[in-house]
Amino acid sequence: MTPEKNNKTIDTILLIIFVAFLLGINIFLFSGKYLHFDTQGVGIVVAAFLTLAMYSFLYKDNPLFKIAEHIFVGIGMGMGVVLTWLQVIKPLLYKPLIRHAIFDNTPGTPDYILIVPMILGIFMFARLYGKTSWLSRWSFAFIVGGGAGIGIPVIINSLILKQLEPSLQPIFVDWVVTWQSINILLILVGTISVLIYFFFSLPHKGTIGGISRIGIWFLMISFGATFGYTVMGRMSLIIQRIQFLLTDWLHIIK
């Protein structure tokens, strides 16, 4: 038997054991009245199966993980379509415009101006056909151009000025050095050195090089802090899933 075939056999055996284990446990949970055979009980079993199927990827890419992954993708897309219809197309286009065009007895007056975004939206489909794909540029220009215009004053006011204001606080009050003064000075040094690090019009040598190196240290602290928070966020997700498995599914933790 080749090693590849041998591995496949081991994987198949593990898969069967895993499914049998799940089946056995769930039969025990339902027969022991730990779980009720209702929407909640079945939901917990399905969620537990999918959770374990997803974690099985840690062993290796396998059919259970792939099934769970593909279901997730399909459901995600379906949810996107449902939400788009219910929250966008129906209230913003169907009710004020299309309904009036289809039915004579619709109350109210149609909002004809909505024909413009509808046409621009339909132009997006032109992307799928090579010869007419240029039509979609009109829609993109509408979104990108307007977005750029909205963004400029908002960025200047809400981000640049609002960020600069606290950076330019007085360091000393009555020439007394406090812990606060040191912090303000450090923030100022950090902000300027990081900005200089990202300033590539001058070679990073000599004084500029030294300042940009300080900027790198500040960036490293920030990246480290972000990394730490990300790890803790993911850890809390693991804890949440394990808690779900041990509490809601297996009832080991009360």
Add this chain to the structure above:
Amino acid sequence: MNIFRRTIPLIIAFCLGIVMIFRYYVPHQSAEDLLTKYGEWVRIIGGFSIVLGLYSLFFTHYTKIKRGMPGWGYSIFVFIGFAVMVFLGLIKEFETFLSIISGKLIDVTSPFGSWEKSLTGTSYDWIYQYIFNACGATMFSILAFYIASAAYRTFRIRSVEATILLLAAVIIMIARVPIGGLISHWIPDLADWIMEVPNLAAKRGVLLGMCLGSISTALRIIFGIERGYLGGGE
């Protein structure tokens, strides 16, 4: 034809960009209304664009099934998941679709109600809670293992920068669990200081750089210098 293919999109971007900039400085209700209307229009256009995503996903998986490519069987689950979710999500909309098909408006007076009100406790909600949420949370939690592996590789590089990154990460991680405070009250204090001073300084520097970059890109788009969004071709 070039006028339709290139010039008109550039004119649309320019006019809309300029109008939207000046709208910000007009303290009038009509300026606010313009922004609201523009937001709604963008949402409508974006709503249509979901069809492009749908086409791309379906085309990929349909091709896999049609050609019998390796793992084609899994693609069926994409279609099943999608069909089930759409069916359950829009089951209450049958009234609307029935109206469209029959050409006769049925129950015109019924309020459509909020989405939460209409879908909470339904089969759609069940799938969201027990399948979508379970898969999403687990998938993100798997990343913890890969982050740990990536961190190990990063911290193996023995340099001043890697050491600073390691120290900051370790302090933050220890401080955010109860044991950090039990070891010493200095650890949570130090973590707070890291977040409020050096981290804030670096974030502020990055943010300012990002903002200046965004403004220059936005101006380039409005004045037609940046044309990447038009795509390739003529």
